Amino acid sequence: MSLIVQKYGGTSVADVDRIRNVARRVATTYDQGNDVVVILSAMAGVTDGLITLARQATQQPDKRELDALLATGEQTTSALLAMTLISMNYPAQSLLGFQAEVLTDCVYGNARIVDIRTERIGELLANRNIIVIAGFQGCDPNGNITTLGRGGSDTSAVAIAAALKADSCEIYTDVDGIYTADPNICSKARKIDVISYDEMLNMASLGAKVLQIRSVGFAKKFNVPVHVRSSFSEEEGTMVVAENNGMESLVVSAVTHDKNQARITLKKVPDQPGVAAKIFTPLAEAGIVVDMIIQNTRVQGQTDLTFTVPQAEFAQALKIQERVAAEIGAEDVFGDQNIAKVSVIGVGMKNHSGVASTMFTNLARENINIMLISTSEIRISCVIEEKYTELAVRVLHTAFGLDRT
C-alpha cells in the first residue's frame, strides 16, 4: 500500500463530466489499496474570470481581498469532487487550505508555504478516507486566506506530498508529459521519460508551462519524485526526479523557446560604481522581473548594457529607462520586442565540452544572428530575431540528436 498524492489541473476539472472522470481515476487508485490525497485547481478559466470580476470592481484590487475571492475557485472544485466520490460510495472529504493547515507567510497573491500540519490529514487517512484538498490556497498565522501565485496548485501538491512523505506525487494535466521541444513547432519532438529537477527548473523558467517552477524547487528540496502525466489517457508521462547517472547518456535533454521577451539597450553608460543599481532598482520597485543582463567590455569609461524583460512590461520598463538614462548620462536607450530566446538544456552538458560551439555553429549555418548569450551550468540560451524561432528550435533539436526516429 502506498500513499499517493494526485494533482489535477484546471482542464482536468473543467466541468462536472471531467470531475467525474477524475473521480473514477481517484477511485481506481484507492481500490488498488492505496491511500489517496487529491489536490485540485479551479475549473479552467475560472481564476481568470474572478480576476476580471475584481478588476470590474476596482482597477487595483486589494491583495488580501483578491486572495479571498480567488480561493473560491478551488473550493468549488474540491467540494464537487468530494461529493462525486461520496455519491460513488467512497469515503471522501474536502479540505480548504486553512482546514488542511497549509500555513503560509502573509504575502498575499504570492505566499510561500511555511509549514503543513498533517495531524488532521493523517487521522483521515488512517480511517481510509480519500482527502480532496483545495490547491493554490493556504492561510497565514492570523487565519487570513492566502494564495500561492499562478500555478500554485502544483506547489500545494508537492508540498503536501513532501509533508506526508508520500510515495509518489502525480501531476495530471492536459499534456502527456514533458517534451524535448514544443511539438507544435517541432514535429520530431519526443516525450521525455525521465528528467532531473535541475533540468526541469531550467525548462520551467524558459517557458515550458507544464509545472510551476516553484513546485519543482520544492520537489528538489524535499526529493519528491513528480510524475507529470495526462488525465485523459492511461499512458505514463514524465518522471521528474533527482539527477542520476542514467541521465547522462544525452548531452542535451531539450530545446526550449520563449517569445515573450523584449530587449532594452542603454548605449554608452558611464561605467561607474552604482550605475547598475540606478538602472535596475527602479525596475525591481516596479515589480518588473529582468531575465538576462549583458554588459559589454568597457571602452573609454563607457559600456553598453542590454537586458531582457517580459513583453507585457516592455513599455513600462522602457519609460523607466528613459528617465534613468537622462539621470546617469547614457547616450541612448532603445528597445526591441521582436526577439525570442532559444535554449538547450541538459545535465549532460556539465561533462561535455563543445555544446556551445555546436549550438552557435548550427544557428550560424542557417544565418540566424545571435544577439545575446547567457549560460548556466546546464543551459545555454541565445536571443535571436523572433522570426527564426521555429527554425532555430528544429535545427538544434536535430543537431543534438533529439529527433524521434
Add this chain to the structure above:
Amino acid sequence: MSLIVQKYGGTSVADVDRIRNVARRVATTYDQGNDVVVILSAMAGVTDGLITLARQATQQPDKRELDALLATGEQTTSALLAMTLISMNYPAQSLLGFQAEVLTDCVYGNARIVDIRTERIGELLANRNIIVIAGFQGCDPNGNITTLGRGGSDTSAVAIAAALKADSCEIYTDVDGIYTADPNICSKARKIDVISYDEMLNMASLGAKVLQIRSVGFAKKFNVPVHVRSSFSEEEGTMVVAENNGMESLVVSAVTHDKNQARITLKKVPDQPGVAAKIFTPLAEAGIVVDMIIQNTRVQGQTDLTFTVPQAEFAQALKIQERVAAEIGAEDVFGDQNIAKVSVIGVGMKNHSGVASTMFTNLARENINIMLISTSEIRISCVIEEKYTELAVRVLHTAFGLDRT
C-alpha cells in the same frame, strides 16, 4: 457614534455596479461617524446555480460538501465589497464565517449559531475598520464550514448584531418594507412602519419572504431592533421591534397568504394512543415539515385527520401516508394541492373579541368555503380553495380597515 450592522440581500449585490452602490451606502454610514459591520448574501441566483451544479455532479450531494460549495457565494460578494471600499480609500476587511468566529453546531445545510466570538471583530472596529462578513455561513467546532439554511444571512446579521450589542440592525432588500398584504394582489396594501417580533414571526411562517423566520426569533430573543428597508431608495422601511402599547391601535396588522400548501386527509383513523405518532414520525424522518394539523371529533372510535405540507413534498408525503394508512387501518387517504392558506395577524387581537367572526363572515359573504382553521394568540388562518386566494386577501384587507386611503 453608533455601531450599525447592515445586511444586504442577493438582489442588492447582484453585480459589480450594485456592489458599488452598497459600498456608497456603507461609506455614508461610516462617514457619519458610525462603526459599520456589513453582512452580505451571495449574488442573486448564485446559490441556486451552485445547487444546480452540485445536482449535476450527484442527485443527492453530501451535505458537508454542499455547504463548502455554497459558502463560495458569500465569500465572493464579501471580498468584492471589501476591495471596492478599499479602492474608495475606506479601511475595510472581509471575514468569512470561520474568521468572524461564527460558531455553529454540525447540522450541515441548516446549522444553528451557538456562539460568536467577537474579539477579532472588536479589535478591527476599535481601529475604525469597516468589517464585511460573509453571511449564511459559519463553522463547527472542528472547523468544518456550515451554512444556516435559506435566508441564513438574515440570521447571521441579527446574531452578529446581538453579539456586538449593535445599536441597530438594518436589513437591506429589494422591497421597501413589510406590507399589510402582498401589493401584487392587493393594490390597497400599505407599508407597515412598526411591527412586533411576534407578528413578524407569524408573517414569516405564513409566506412573507422578507425576513428569514429564524432571524426574527433571534432578534426577539436578544431584543435587536431590525430595520427592514430597500437598498435602492433612501426611504425608511419597517421597524421590527418588541411589542409596545402604541401598536395596539390596530386589531389586525396584516393579511398574508401562502399558496405553497397541500392537504392530506386520513379518513376513519382508529382513535388509539400512539396513532398520531405513527402518522407523523415517518414524515419527520423524511424531513417533511407539517404545518397545520386538524383532528375531528371522535365518532365510534374513529376520527378523520387532516394536515398540510409544503407542495414540493406533497407526493412524498402522500406515498408515506398510504403506507401508514394500511398499517394503522385507516379507511382512506387523499390529498389536494389546490389549496391556499389565508391569515390575519395582529398583536391587537389578543384584546379584541370578534376577529374570527369578522374573518369568517366576510369570507362567507363571498361564498368562499373554509376547509381548515387554525389559530394562535395573534393569528387566525383559514385554508381555502386556491382560486379564491386573491379575493380573500382583498376582502379581509378591507374588512380589517387596512386599506390605504
